Amino acid sequence: MNETLEMRLAAGEAGAIGECYAAHAPALRSYLRRLVPTQDVDDVLQVVFTEVWRFRHRFDPSRSLSAWLFGIAHNRAVDHLRARTPTTVPLEAVADPAGRDGREDGDAFADRDRVRRALDALPDVQRQAIELAYYGDLTQREIADRLRVPLGTVKARTARGLHRLSRLLPPAAA
Template identity: 50%
Template structure:
């Protein structure tokens, strides 16, 4: 989220390193999105065209807007172009509706949010991130996490509470959360 969006002004000014960082941060999520819609074989080509368009259009990017959202909008358009290329005369409305929702923003926003969440999770202290990942991505209970990590149940609860709070701050505030200002990390 903030990490990606902080690249926006640099990208808009033509900084090639910002493009590389953007590709590294959200490229995997964009690729997963594209695989879902254009298939494994074409997804990487569409990803390359997407980031080529990002670079070519970087001077048109408004840094006040979400960089992830902008990139996903471009990816969505490239995916639609690819689908249209498969069927030169007619593209099924149902196929496009599955891809873009009613106006295309819904799914792009969902993937942009996922990229923002992944970026925010990567900024959490390892112990908090690990506890949250085990709970939400591996569907483990707090008791199970405590056993796997060989720590008291109260430690897992504290890590998850602090991690959730820090994650909320990362996702909703422009200010860095307390953990980055020297607050308690564990």
């Protein structure tokens, strides 16, 4: 009887997971490289194949094995990214600019306090993106690399945060 890899995997044949790994790991690794930091790809891939073996009874051998594998890989990559705690730069670590005459002036203190309170009202991910851009002087690409998130995510977080800040901060008097 000539059973397919799909049928042997679903049946729990011990050698099937090794064949599945040999056949599909390179493509899954390449896919995961686009989603998670490079140093985490092999860890996520291992979780994917552990889950494949653990939930093999859920796989329908008449369906696409690669589609099922890529679905699991995507879900584990998302879980991995959500579980990470991104690093932030605290506002207190950034030097305060001096006033026009080289000293701090009262208006600057008040403005800085208003901005800090408004930033504190933002969701953490939006505040973090804005702080890294404006206080950390990083480009959006550099922020994406530092936070290990897609560039589009940084752009969306920054835009949403700035929009929310515009509603929280009254216009400056001219």
